[in-house]
Amino acid sequence: MSTQPACETISPICSAQATIENEIEGLKALREALDGPLRDPFEKAVKVIQEAQGRLIVTGMGKSGHIARKLAATLASTGTPAFFVHPGEASHGDLGMIRHIDVVLAMSWSGETAELANIISYTRRFKVPLIGMTSNPFSTLAKQADISLCPPKVKEACPHGLAPTTSTTMQLCLGDALAVALLESHGFTASDFRIFHPGGSLGASLQYVRELMHKGWSMPLAHESCRMSDVILTMSQKGFGCVGIQNDDGVLIGMVTDGDLRRHISDDLLAQTVNDVMTRDPKTLRPDMLVPAAIEMLNSAAITAIFVIENDKPVGIVHMHDFLRIGAA
Structure with a gap:
């Protein structure tokens, strides 16, 4: 019979706290980057989106795609017309949803997501402004984009460094920062907010x-x-x-x-x-x-x-x- 000792286990609370601490460090690094290399591209991105005659098309694949969907919803509800286009569907006809007066925000932590290739090519062919959100400034997405939002690379909260955790939190935070900056830039008020949120407790709380x-x-x-x-x-x-x-x-x-x-x-x-x-x-x-x-x-x-x-x-x-x-x- 084996006499090997049982493997030590990590407390669920300790694991949760380590995950949160790791993601907090990622957000701190993101905040510092906005005082450095991210400052200029972030301000340019706000200006390009603000001045666009069309809509902001947000796209991404996998976990970045989930964040992109949430960001599109946040933007649309705060006065910046936006919607999500799935990169796979874009290759099968949904590219027709993107017009030359729109702006595309493509999200990929690696910047090398193969499914984004057709959208990137489409924006270059028809001169659609492209904003890339990627941690790799030397990636295909960053090089092809008119504006590159490159958050700093950080360690994932996943102990194997594989599952997108800290990186998606940073994408979400940077996207929210973009949405709020746009909201404030065009004077979006609580009354405007209520127009897009007539139902539920949120709609009720926006009544006078x-x-x-x-x-x-x-x-x-x-x-x-x-x-x-x-x-x-x-x-x-x-x-x-x-x-x-x-x-x-x-x-x-x-x-x-x-x-x-x-x-x-x-x-x-x-x-x-x-x-x-x-x-x-x-x-x-x-x-x-x-x-x-x-x-x-x-x-x-x-x-x-x-x-x-x-x-x-x-x-x-x-x-x-x-x-x-x-x-x-």
């Missing part, structure tokens, strides 16, 4: 308070001269658990909540005036505030309803239930 607020007769409001008996009646009828208090000019000067009622409960509560009970200078929202900021304010103040004001006058009210209803909270 004015789109959710209850207006007009729905608002629970009372004058500062009212008795608490009237305020409590309004609170019960409107169902927000609060009443906004206005002065003669219609300015919101205070708020009575169910918490205020509990704190001032007494035999003569109904006969008291609003001024004796209300909380002055309540927190408020603006109509043009995005939903996430409004939710943060409600959570920070530990309140469930809040008035929306313009020129110090209430124009609406929103409740936490409104945010829950659209899936934003």
